[in-house]
Amino acid sequence: YSTFPGNPRWGKTHLTYKIVNYTPDLPQKKVDDAIRRAFKVWSDVTPLHFHRVYNGHADIVIGFGRREHGDGNPFDGRGNTLAHAFAPGQGLGGDAHFDDDERWSEFSREVNLFLVAAHEFGHSLGLAHSNVRGALMYPIYSYVNPETFRLSEDDKRGIQKLYGKFMT
């Protein structure tokens, strides 16, 4: 695993997120559920808690966009870049953007929203890319069954270095 230069991390364990728009590829409820499950991947192994807000400020702002979508990092149409996210910080920091030229899916082998969101939220929390094939933070997308998905030891070590372990 690796972290961003300077190891940016959130200085709190209760984080808020907001979904500002949706993809037409999935019912909104399915998107909400994929996002919730993606955050749970990380909250299951750390002391972090994620709370959804609908208005006002949120630490992590989530949205779908095409091509240039307001952050100076344009998407590239279908394929190649699927999404990106920003390391913890103010403003764009922590935000996650998904390329709406992709075909997002819930369970099928198209681009699985849960898997990509879990990866992007790793960035939102301070993890950079891992060169371990099979790790969630490996930069290349590969499909695994979301129902049997397990966070790799590499990802776990990375996130627990930043936030510590989950405590009962």
Added chain:
Amino acid sequence: FPTQLKPESWSNTDFENVKAYLDKFFPLVTKTQSLTLEERIKEMQRFFHLTVTGKLNAETEETMKKPRCGVPDIAG
């Protein structure tokens, strides 16, 4: 004057595509850092555990075309 000469066997499209990929995902970290295109390809190949040749072989090209996250692979 060009600092990165295109290998003779490459088409312009190959060269532009590889350079765009490396600029995006393996950016030169400092303004003073000067690496040849071959060295930059080697860096990418090492990250993905590919055979390190510094050349745009089929394995490397295939990796560059895979769907992926838009965040760079090396910390800028």
